[in-house]
Structures are given as structure tokens and as C-alpha cells.
Amino acid sequence: MKPDYGIDAPGVRRGMFSAGIVGAAILIVALTTAGNTSGALSTGLTVIAMLAGVAGAYGFGMAAYMTYGSRVGKQRTRERLLDLANQIAPWTGDENVLDVGCGRGLMMVGAARRLTTGKAVGVDLWHAEDQADNSPDAALENARREGVQDRVSVETGDARVLPFGDASFDVVLSHWVVHNIAEAADRSRAVDEMLRVLKPGGVIVLADIAHQAEYQQQLTARGVADVRTYTGGWESRIIGALSGGSFRPQALVGRRT
Numbered sequence: 001m002k003p004d005y006g007i008d009a010p011g012v013r014r015g016m017f018s019a020g021i022v023g024a025a026i027l028i029v030a031l032t033t034a035g036n037t038s039g040a041l042s043t044g045l046t047v048i049a050m051l052a053g054v055a056g057a058y059g060f061g062m063a064a065y066m067t068y069g070s071r072v073g074k075q076r077t078r079e080r081l082l083d084l085a086n087q088i089a090p091w092t093g094d095e096n097v098l099d100v101g102c103g104r105g106l107m108m109v110g111a112a113r114r115l116t117t118g119k120a121v122g123v124d125l126w127h128a129e130d131q132a133d134n135s136p137d138a139a140l141e142n143a144r145r146e147g148v149q150d151r152v153s154v155e156t157g158d159a160r161v162l163p164f165g166d167a168s169f170d171v172v173l174s175h176w177v178v179h180n181i182a183e184a185a186d187r188s189r190a191v192d193e194m195l196r197v198l199k200p201g202g203v204i205v206l207a208d209i210a211h212q213a214e215y216q217q218q219l220t221a222r223g224v225a226d227v228r229t230y231t232g233g234w235e236s237r238i239i240g241a242l243s244g245g246s247f248r249p250q251a252l253v254g255r256r257t
């Protein structure tokens, strides 16, 4: 069976889809009514229909993008990000890798596929609103489906207080997690925790849909070297433009000094 890395932010996706339905319904009713009236009323209804059409198209478009991103896009992104991490400090296969906010195991399993004697650990709080059906069992089942169950383990823990010692990992990965932490100070704690558990010379991959400038500033201030930005593909640019820049999947990759 194929792995199933789940649907991210299922409530938001439902909301976008509902906005699409409501927009389409208003468009049809307003256009039909405009056709049966005349003058200013008809013009007003046509304008309302156009606005509802734009809002509906936006809702459907975002829902479609979120489905694509969860089902297809992020598995491609995973390999590109792991390639980048490998370019900054080539892997030998015996690394200890941490996936912070692993959800159903996307990055943890991807990393484990590149290991031989090394281990990949996933840690998460299993918030259902952030990803549908995320659980330790779901992450381990995906590891089994990708044939790496002997190289992974999963723990429950908060990104802001990681349950690991200083300098425990060669690579720390986090994909679409930190934006879920509401307060900037708490996001900063999470990034500091990732750097604390990373060995000097180790590589951090911090991928998210927002707050890139905030993370970049913090990594630079903490002396992370070789920081590179992965700007994402065409879909990332389109979504960034449609959302006025507030939602743009990107990643920072760098080396702890």
C-alpha cells in the first residue's frame, strides 16, 4: 500500500471548499435574477455575481491547492529539501535525524529512506486540527509502508520544549509546523530548541508556509551558516501571489556552527 501523509489543516480546507460553494451559489442566483430585471438593479446584481464568482473561485482554488499540496506537492518537496540538506553536509547513512512536528511521518520516513545504520525520530503533539488523523500509529504505519520501520521511532513532545538532550542530532527537520504556534515568542523558542538539540556542524531544514523573515533573522542571529532559501515551485509562487504573500511555502536550510 502507498503511504498516506494526510490532509493538512482539514478545517481550513473545508472552509475554503464551503466558500467556493457559497460563492458559486450566489453567482448563479444573482446572474439568473439579473437576467430577469433591468436597469440599476440588474447592473448591481451583475456586480454582486462577479464578486461572488471571484470569491468562489478563490475558495475552490485554495481547497484544490491544499489537497494537491497534502497529497502530491509535499512528497516532492520532501525529496528536494533532503537533497539540499545533503548538499550542505553530505550524509553517510549513520546520521541521527529528528523530524519536529512529524505528523504522519513525512520527513521522518523520507530521511529514514536515506539512512543505513542511522535513525530518524519523529516528535509531535498530534493536534488533529493541524493534520487529519495524525498519530504515532499513523506515522509508524507509513514507515512500514515505505519499508523503514526498523530505522524510525516516534515520541510525543512539544516543539517548544523538545524532550532530547543538547547536540543529540546530526539533522533537524521541520515541515509546515511552526506557524501553528500562535505567539512569536513561542515560535522563537521552538526554533531555539531545534538548534539546541542539533550538533555543531549539523543541518537544520525549517520549512513553513509563513514567518520566513522571522526565522531567517533568528537563524542568522544564532550564527547558523550557509543559510539557503528554498523558494518552492510554481505552485508556491501562485499561492503566495493569491494570498497577498501571507501564505507562501518556503524553506530555510543551514548549518549550525
Ligand SMILES: C[S@@+](CC[C@H](N)C(=O)[O-])C[C@H]1O[C@@H](n2cnc3c(N)ncnc32)[C@H](O)[C@@H]1O
Pocket (backbone or CB within 6 Å): 005, 008, 009, 074, 100, 101, 102, 103, 104, 105, 106, 107, 123, 124, 125, 126, 127, 128, 130, 131, 134, 157, 158, 159, 160, 174, 175, 176, 177, 180, 181
Ligand atoms: C500541518 S501538520 C504537518 C505534519 C508533517 N510535518 C507534514 O508535513 O506532513 C503540522 C503538525 O505539527 C504538529 N504540531 C503543532 N504544534 C506543535 C508543537 N507545539 N509541538 C509539536 N508538534 C506540533 C501538529 O500536531 C501536526 O502534526
